[in-house]
Amino acid sequence: MPSKECRVELLAHTPEPLSLIYAAFRQCYHAGFAGDMWQRLVAGDIDRQKQADFISQVLESGHASPIEHVSFTFAVEGVSRALTHQLVRHRLASYSQQSQRYVDGSNFEYILPPAIARNQAARARFEAFMAEVGSAYRDLKQILEQDGRKGAKANEDARFVLPQAAESKIVLTMNCRVLLHFFEERCCSRAQWEIRHMADMMLERCRGALPVIFRHAGAKCVRLGYCPEGERFTCGRYPLRDAGRGQP
Amino acid sequence: MPSKECRVELLAHTPEPLSLIYAAFRQCYHAGFAGDMWQRLVAGDIDRQKQADFISQVLESGHASPIEHVSFTFAVEGVSRALTHQLVRHRLASYSQQSQRYVDGSNFEYILPPAIARNQAARARFEAFMAEVGSAYRDLKQILEQDGRKGAKANEDARFVLPQAAESKIVLTMNCRVLLHFFEERCCSRAQWEIRHMADMMLERCRGALPVIFRHAGAKCVRLGYCPEGERFTCGRYPLRDAGRGQP
Amino acid sequence: MPSKECRVELLAHTPEPLSLIYAAFRQCYHAGFAGDMWQRLVAGDIDRQKQADFISQVLESGHASPIEHVSFTFAVEGVSRALTHQLVRHRLASYSQQSQRYVDGSNFEYILPPAIARNQAARARFEAFMAEVGSAYRDLKQILEQDGRKGAKANEDARFVLPQAAESKIVLTMNCRVLLHFFEERCCSRAQWEIRHMADMMLERCRGALPVIFRHAGAKCVRLGYCPEGERFTCGRYPLRDAGRGQP
Amino acid sequence: MPSKECRVELLAHTPEPLSLIYAAFRQCYHAGFAGDMWQRLVAGDIDRQKQADFISQVLESGHASPIEHVSFTFAVEGVSRALTHQLVRHRLASYSQQSQRYVDGSNFEYILPPAIARNQAARARFEAFMAEVGSAYRDLKQILEQDGRKGAKANEDARFVLPQAAESKIVLTMNCRVLLHFFEERCCSRAQWEIRHMADMMLERCRGALPVIFRHAGAKCVRLGYCPEGERFTCGRYPLRDAGRGQP
Numbered sequence: 002m003p004s005k006e007c008r009v010e011l012l013a014h015t016p017e018p019l020s021l022i023y024a025a026f027r028q029c030y031h032a033g034f035a036g037d038m039w040q041r042l043v044a045g046d047i048d049r050q051k052q053a054d055f056i057s058q059v060l061e062s063g064h065a066s067p068i069e070h071v072s073f074t075f076a077v078e079g080v081s082r083a084l085t086h087q088l089v090r091h092r093l094a095s096y097s098q099q100s101q102r103y104v105d106g107s108n109f110e111y112i113l114p115p116a117i118a119r120n121q122a123a124r125a126r127f128e129a130f131m132a133e134v135g136s137a138y139r140d141l142k143q144i145l146e147q148d149g150r151k152g153a154k155a156n157e158d159a160r161f162v163l164p165q166a167a168e169s170k171i172v173l174t175m176n177c178r179v180l181l182h183f184f185e186e187r188c189c190s191r192a193q194w195e196i197r198h199m200a201d202m203m204l205e206r207c208r209g210a211l212p213v214i215f216r217h218a219g220a221k222c223v224r225l226g227y228c229p230e231g232e233r234f235t236c237g238r239y240p241l242r243d244a245g246r247g248q249p
Numbered sequence: 250m251p252s253k254e255c256r257v258e259l260l261a262h263t264p265e266p267l268s269l270i271y272a273a274f275r276q277c278y279h280a281g282f283a284g285d286m287w288q289r290l291v292a293g294d295i296d297r298q299k300q301a302d303f304i305s306q307v308l309e310s311g312h313a314s315p316i317e318h319v320s321f322t323f324a325v326e327g328v329s330r331a332l333t334h335q336l337v338r339h340r341l342a343s344y345s346q347q348s349q350r351y352v353d354g355s356n357f358e359y360i361l362p363p364a365i366a367r368n369q370a371a372r373a374r375f376e377a378f379m380a381e382v383g384s385a386y387r388d389l390k391q392i393l394e395q396d397g398r399k400g401a402k403a404n405e406d407a408r409f410v411l412p413q414a415a416e417s418k419i420v421l422t423m424n425c426r427v428l429l430h431f432f433e434e435r436c437c438s439r440a441q442w443e444i445r446h447m448a449d450m451m452l453e454r455c456r457g458a459l460p461v462i463f464r465h466a467g468a469k470c471v472r473l474g475y476c477p478e479g480e481r482f483t484c485g486r487y488p489l490r491d492a493g494r495g496q497p
Numbered sequence: 498m499p500s501k502e503c504r505v506e507l508l509a510h511t512p513e514p515l516s517l518i519y520a521a522f523r524q525c526y527h528a529g530f531a532g533d534m535w536q537r538l539v540a541g542d543i544d545r546q547k548q549a550d551f552i553s554q555v556l557e558s559g560h561a562s563p564i565e566h567v568s569f570t571f572a573v574e575g576v577s578r579a580l581t582h583q584l585v586r587h588r589l590a591s592y593s594q595q596s597q598r599y600v601d602g603s604n605f606e607y608i609l610p611p612a613i614a615r616n617q618a619a620r621a622r623f624e625a626f627m628a629e630v631g632s633a634y635r636d637l638k639q640i641l642e643q644d645g646r647k648g649a650k651a652n653e654d655a656r657f658v659l660p661q662a663a664e665s666k667i668v669l670t671m672n673c674r675v676l677l678h679f680f681e682e683r684c685c686s687r688a689q690w691e692i693r694h695m696a697d698m699m700l701e702r703c704r705g706a707l708p709v710i711f712r713h714a715g716a717k718c719v720r721l722g723y724c725p726e727g728e729r730f731t732c733g734r735y736p737l738r739d740a741g742r743g744q745p
Numbered sequence: 746m747p748s749k750e751c752r753v754e755l756l757a758h759t760p761e762p763l764s765l766i767y768a769a770f771r772q773c774y775h776a777g778f779a780g781d782m783w784q785r786l787v788a789g790d791i792d793r794q795k796q797a798d799f800i801s802q803v804l805e806s807g808h809a810s811p812i813e814h815v816s817f818t819f820a821v822e823g824v825s826r827a828l829t830h831q832l833v834r835h836r837l838a839s840y841s842q843q844s845q846r847y848v849d850g851s852n853f854e855y856i857l858p859p860a861i862a863r864n865q866a867a868r869a870r871f872e873a874f875m876a877e878v879g880s881a882y883r884d885l886k887q888i889l890e891q892d893g894r895k896g897a898k899a900n901e902d903a904r905f906v907l908p909q910a911a912e913s914k915i916v917l918t919m920n921c922r923v924l925l926h927f928f929e930e931r932c933c934s935r936a937q938w939e940i941r942h943m944a945d946m947m948l949e950r951c952r953g954a955l956p957v958i959f960r961h962a963g964a965k966c967v968r969l970g971y972c973p974e975g976e977r978f979t980c981g982r983y984p985l986r987d988a989g990r991g992q993p
Contacts (some may be wrong), residue, residue, distance in 0.1 A: 036258030
């Protein structure tokens with residue numbers, strides 16, 4: 002039962018994302034048909050920089066829904082059940098997660114928090130405990146099976162001893178608008194370290210695939226130019242919003 | 250202002266949809282990582298028929314969420330505002346629709362209902378009325394512009410005379426699970442004729458791209474093997490559910 | 498076919514909304530059980546001002562999801578189909594709208610845009626046109642019925658002549674988090690005048706029922722203290738965001 | 746650290762739920778305004794049985810969206826993190842869950858699965874292990890605090906040892922349409938025992954408050970009159986769907 006590192010793989014995204022977003026935006030404002038424009042777009046007849054500039058300008062004015070047409074699908078492993086429980090709270094997304102009923106946990110792997118890894122006493126205590134979890138899981142599974150509960154029926158109850166640290170794997174799909182929101186929340190220093198690390202890795206992949214949308218993505222402060230978290234929670238990277246300004 | 254026919258263009262769908270759904274399903278039930286399996290899938294190392302069979306079998310057992318990872322984006326023109334008002338009631342989808350504020354309606358096109366087209370008197374009355382609409386729109390727009398309201402500000406109020414028949418164009422994205430539900434509702438003979446026609450055209454495109462999911466899609470009765478609409482509404486294609494059976 | 502004014506009735510909201518939101522917030526941060534605290538809350542054992550202060554403070558720090566537990570249901574009449582088509586684009590809500598298939602449109606009412614009402618020539622042209630619509634609807638309905646299409650089957654096609662101005666009635670439910678977003682978008686001077694007017698009326702009802710949440714609600718600028726719409730679109734009520742500040 | 750039983754408290758539901766659903770349904774099909782009818786409904790001028798019969802009949806015909814206007818809010822305690830991780834996968838709902846960052850876990854309680862409780866050896870192994878978890882949590886928290894990580898910062902990492910069995914408390918809101926779906930999935934014998942038990946308790950509360958909607962709610966088979974789970978998974982309470990029938 003070794004500890005495990007987070008791995009993020011970009012499995013797929015909607016093809017021709019720049020042109021698809023451009024076509025959708027144009028459909029809103031112009032007399033022509035996106036279905037006709039599409040042929041010219043995929044043939045490369047419309048300058049990509051021009052497309053990107055148009056998108057940036059309309060996004061800036063607050064019209065964001067057309068970026069929903071493009072989705073990204075990731076496979077993630079090396080993350081804890083503590084993380085996935087937070088992750089699936091983002092409701093505008095699709096998830097396929099490894100089941101603790103159908104997949105045996107006898108040799109589960111786990112996530113080792115960096116603050117524990119850095120402290121020798123903490124790390125020793127944590128690793129000894131993880132060995133004890135494995136032993137408890139296998140003992141319970143054996144007793145339950147002797148009791149006549151096989152396979153999923155035994156896993157289903159034995160997994161009650163598995164820790165929040167237990168490693169999970171998950172496939173997830175979010176569209177670009179949801180991703181921007183996800184990064185705003187989860188790339189912030191107030192987010193839990195593990196999901197923040199995963200969000201940063203996802204953002205890097207998104208930036209590579211579709212810079213026009215993700216170049217300036219990140220925690221809320223990156224977009225706003227100030228920190229909205231208040232004096233008590235701010236990390237200091239950006240200035241707080243001046244409380245005195247903006248009265249009408 | 251001629252009448253216009255419905256046109257449905259499939260702009261894009263998530264690439265490698267069969268394998269992506271297969272990988273997501275497998276992630277739920279197996280110890281391995283979808284991110285590793287993905288390389289073998291796109292290299293063609295896993296038989297496509299085997300993938301399709303696995304998907305069919307798990308879907309049949311009621312586990313549908315992994316098909317959400319695959320989305321389809323359509324561009325549609327030649328549909329009425331009556332249709333789009335119904336369409337956007339499907340909330341688990343993304344829409345980019347041609348604006349009646351930003352696009353001038355002086356030469357709007359319109360949808361001619363088949364039952365009206367077939368009746369000479371109805372058709373003549375309808376077409377004469379549509380000419381009158383155009384005239385009212387242009388008159389009002391001119392007055393409003395003389396009054397100092399330009400462009401979008403004039404369109405915004407002049408469009409109050411545009412009919413439900415007025416042609417619209419829209420880009421829409423739905424994932425496979427939503428599409429199956431959409432077809433259940435809108436390919437049914439109880440659906441309004443226009444949206445049913447559009448749904449049939451969308452289904453045809455989906456079937457071509459991803460038969461494993463859409464081969465047996467359609468109105469609810471196609472999946473259920475009986476008509477759930479009741480005696481009053483059934484079209485008679487499938488038998489009604491026998492009210493007497495199934496008591497525990 | 499007279500013109501009609503917008504009317505907004507608050508049919509219902511979740512009971513004890515202040516205490517319900519307080520209990521939900523507390524459940525996140527405290528060891529006790531909301532189910533136990535609830536009895537003390539409805540008995541009035543916890544000061545309402547203290548509840549309101551706690552809610553304001555946590556909301557300020559960016560934690561908004563607990564306000565979703567409280568919903569408001571409105572009945573609205575005297576709004577155009579142009580408005581309802583925009584309204585139902587807000588997907589995190591529930592709608593029950595008067596059907597143009599099941600409700601006869603022979604004596605439809607309509608919405609008269611203020612800019613048209615103020616101009617004598619525009620108003621005369623608009624009202625004459627509306628009379629012509631009614632005539633076209635009745636003629637078509639009669640022909641379709643003579644053709645054997647009765648009731649909903651005749652309405653369904655005759656309504657293709659009904660204008661965007663045609664009056665509609667709708668029941669809608671939104672939770673507080675969605676309402677705040679709705680008001681940000683629709684109380685802004687960039688919103689179409691009709692939906693803005695309806696949003697203002699809804700906001701007034703919400704403020705009366707739950708001031709802690711809605712006291713400072715409204716267009717985005719009210720919350721932000723500046724206008725995010727950019728130089729081209731700003732109405733000038735709040736200053737634009739200073740482009741020069743906030744660089745890290 | 747004793748084990749803990751599930752408790753479900755109904756905190757609130759939309760007031761006058763029967764009449765609200767009736768008014769919403771009527772708004773779809775009738776010329777009048779729900780806002781006017783509402784006064785007569787709350788005054789008791791319309792027979793409640795007549796309202797219930799109308800609702801049942803329209804629901805039967807497949808029109809379900811008006812029941813979304815009514816929501817139920819529950820507070821639940823005595824459920825495991827294994828359960829809540831499944832629960833929050835239901836995305837059309839609102840959740841406020843006790844945080845393992847802000848609430849100390851030194852004296853966490855836990856859920857004891859019945860199959861383990863019934864077997865003396867399993868129970869002894871399980872309970873001894875839970876004591877060991879508490880010890881590991883407290884040790885790690887102490888070390889982290891000595892390392893300078895206080896409060897939430899220490900809890901956040903110490904909780905990695907907390908088990909799936911760890912008790913959680915959560916406030917949740919679902920509308921009636923979502924609840925019907927939730928019960929279809931979670932009152933089924935294929936659902937995990939713990940969430941099924943909670944769903945049964947929720948259903949009992951819903952039935953008491955709004956029998957017209959929930960009288961016949963439950964697992965899919967209750968509505969369908971047959972079991973859709975297939976030969977491999979059926980519990981036998983209802984007959985399987987006859988594979989041979991229903992061919993057009």
